[in-house]
Structure formats: structure tokens, C-alpha cells
Amino acid sequence: MLNDSLNWAVRRDLWRQRAIEIRAEFERNRDIKDPRAVAEILAKAEARLAKQEHPDPYIPAMFPNGTKWERNLPPPAGPAFDHLAEHH
Numbered sequence: 001m002l003n004d005s006l007n008w009a010v011r012r013d014l015w016r017q018r019a020i021e022i023r024a025e026f027e028r029n030r031d032i033k034d035p036r037a038v039a040e041i042l043a044k045a046e047a048r049l050a051k052q053e054h055p056d057p058y059i060p061a062m063f064p065n066g067t068k069w070e071r072n073l074p075p076p077a078g079p080a081f082d083h084l085a086e087h088h
Contacts, residue, residue: 001045007054 001022009015029041061068 001049004049004052004054004057007057 002019005018005022006012006015009018029038032038032041059066063069
């Protein structure tokens, strides 16, 4: 939830208030021990997260699927053509 809410924020200082609200929500549910109640809370949270999920989340440039991922890879270390291998 926290990471997804950051995807919706333009500036981190504006996002901070939402982060505090999310943390307070976790703190309210911290002492719940009943497994059924915990399952219900998790189901509601997962449904809300799926509904509010950002359609185009931020991906750092060097991370997988980022804009610079695997850009300018070094060439393979081995020979381009193996002359010793049998070819049919």
C-alpha cells in the first residue's frame, strides 16, 4: 500500500501525509489476534489495493523493466562462431 501510494504522488512531501495515514491504519489493527478478523482485514486491504493500484507504476531506471534495464550490455565473452563444434 505504501509503495503504491507513492506511485500516485508527484512530490514526496505531499505523499508523507498519506504515508502517516497508512501507518496509523496498520497500528490500529496491530493487536488483533483473531485469525478470522485478521483474514477479513487482509481481504479488505487487498481488495482496496487492487482497486486503487496505479496503472503505470514508477520503476527505477536500472531495475528490471526500467528504461535503462539491460541497455548497452557487454558482448558475449565466447567466440561468435564455434569452429570446433559439429554442424549439420
